[in-house]
Amino acid sequence: MAPEMSEVDQVIRQRxxxxxxxxxxxxxxxxxxxxxxxxxxxxxxxxxxxxxxGPERFELAAIVEFIHTATLLxxxxxxxxxxxxxxxxANALFGNAASVLVGDxxxxxxxxxxxxxxxxxxxxxxxxxxxxxxEGEVLQLMNMHDPDIAVDDYLRVIRFKTAKLFEASAxxxxxxxxxxxxxxxxxxxxxxxxxxxxxxxxxxxDYEGATEQLGKNVGDDLREGKPTLPLLLAMERGSTEQxxxxxxxxxxxEVDRLAEIVEIVRLTGxxxxxxxxxxxxxxxxxxxLLSLPDSKHRxxxxxxxxxxxxxxx
Numbered sequence: 571m572a573p574e575m576s577e578v579d580q581v582i583r584q585r586x587x588x589x590x591x592x593x594x595x596x597x598x599x600x601x602x603x604x605x606x607x608x609x610x611x612x613x614x615x616x617x618x619x620x621x622x623x624g625p626e627r628f629e630l631a632a633i634v635e636f637i638h639t640a641t642l643l644x645x646x647x648x649x650x651x652x653x654x655x656x657x658x659x660a661n662a663l664f665g666n667a668a669s670v671l672v673g674d675x676x677x678x679x680x681x682x683x684x685x686x687x688x689x690x691x692x693x694x695x696x697x698x699x700x701x702x703x704x705e706g707e708v709l710q711l712m713n714m715h716d717p718d719i720a721v722d723d724y725l726r727v728i729r730f731k732t733a734k735l736f737e738a739s740a741x742x743x744x745x746x747x748x749x750x751x752x753x754x755x756x757x758x759x760x761x762x763x764x765x766x767x768x769x770x771x772x773x774x775x776d777y778e779g780a781t782e783q784l785g786k787n788v789g790d791d792l793r794e795g796k797p798t799l800p801l802l803l804a805m806e807r808g809s810t811e812q813x814x815x816x817x818x819x820x821x822x823x824e825v826d827r828l829a830e831i832v833e834i835v836r837l838t839g840x841x842x843x844x845x846x847x848x849x850x851x852x853x854x855x856x857x858x859l860l861s862l863p864d865s866k867h868r869x870x871x872x873x874x875x876x877x878x879x880x881x882x883x
Contacts, residue, residue, distance in 0.1 A: 574614050575607060581632040585679060596660050596672040600639050603657055609634045609739040616743020616757050619867035626687050627746055634739045636680040641703060643673035649794050691745050699738035706730025715795035717820040721802055728769045736765025756861035763858065767851035768878045773798040774844040777835045792831065795823040799847065803840035852879050
């Protein structure tokens with residue numbers, strides 16, 4: 571996919587251009603940090619798998635990357651993060667106000683680009699996705715420092731906040747290809763399941779990884795008071811004393827006892843259970859691909875399922 575992703579990068583560079591110097595500076599800082607670019611790749615892989623080769627696929631791939639980047643800028647301000655992708659966050663470098671406003675610029679530029687594609691269904695899919703993502707952000711904010719949320723409520727946040735853009739990216743490949751409704755839904759189902767798996771692994775890596783590999787500080791989720799699945803399962807499975815330690819840490823965003831909490835999460839089997847939950851989602855994604863014709867692009871989508879689970883960053 572390297573040559574096609576290079577085309578996407580070219581579109582990104584062209585569309586980032588602004589007469590306002592600070593917008594160019596911050597946008598380029600964020601985009602040049604790289605990242606896995608999975609969402610734009612999903613647009614391309616599904617478009618190719620369904621036989622669409624038009625240039626619009628590069629435009630849409632860039633659009634979903636802009637939307638994703640805008641959410642990162644806003645996320646880092648809300649979470650007061652200082653490290654992303656191994657680099658100082660934009661808000662830590664340029665300030666919160668500038669980060670929020672450049673995030674707004676990226677959102678609005680993405681919608682300008684959607685209009686240029688001139689397909690109402692594209693606008694419908696992405697307008698719905700951005701709205702659901704915003705709802706997910708607010709839901710997560712409401713759940714902060716609450717150790718009593720249900721696993722289903724946690725999964726709802728994941729599906730809104732993370733999986734929705736994966737779902738939209740996969741669906742867009744089908745929309746471009748004028749695929750019938752059942753194929754469009756199969757693509758969307760793949761994206762939704764893959765996005766859920768991806769976030770589950772991200773959440774467990776906060777207690778299993780290392781700062782150098784992750785590109786963010788280990789324990790950030792705990793510091794922010796996020797009751798993620800490893801913590802919820804540790805409380806469910808742990809002793810009264812272990813439950814009390816984890817509960818107190820979530821309520822107070824306490825990272826002083828991070829090593830102890832990591833040990834509790836490991837001993838209770840919460841990490842293994844979280845990874846198994848991610849594998850189950852990856853299996854759902856693989857099943858969704860059965861509707862697609864056999865091709866090297868479908869094989870790549872299958873491989874992506876494995877790679878999303880067995881990773882350390």
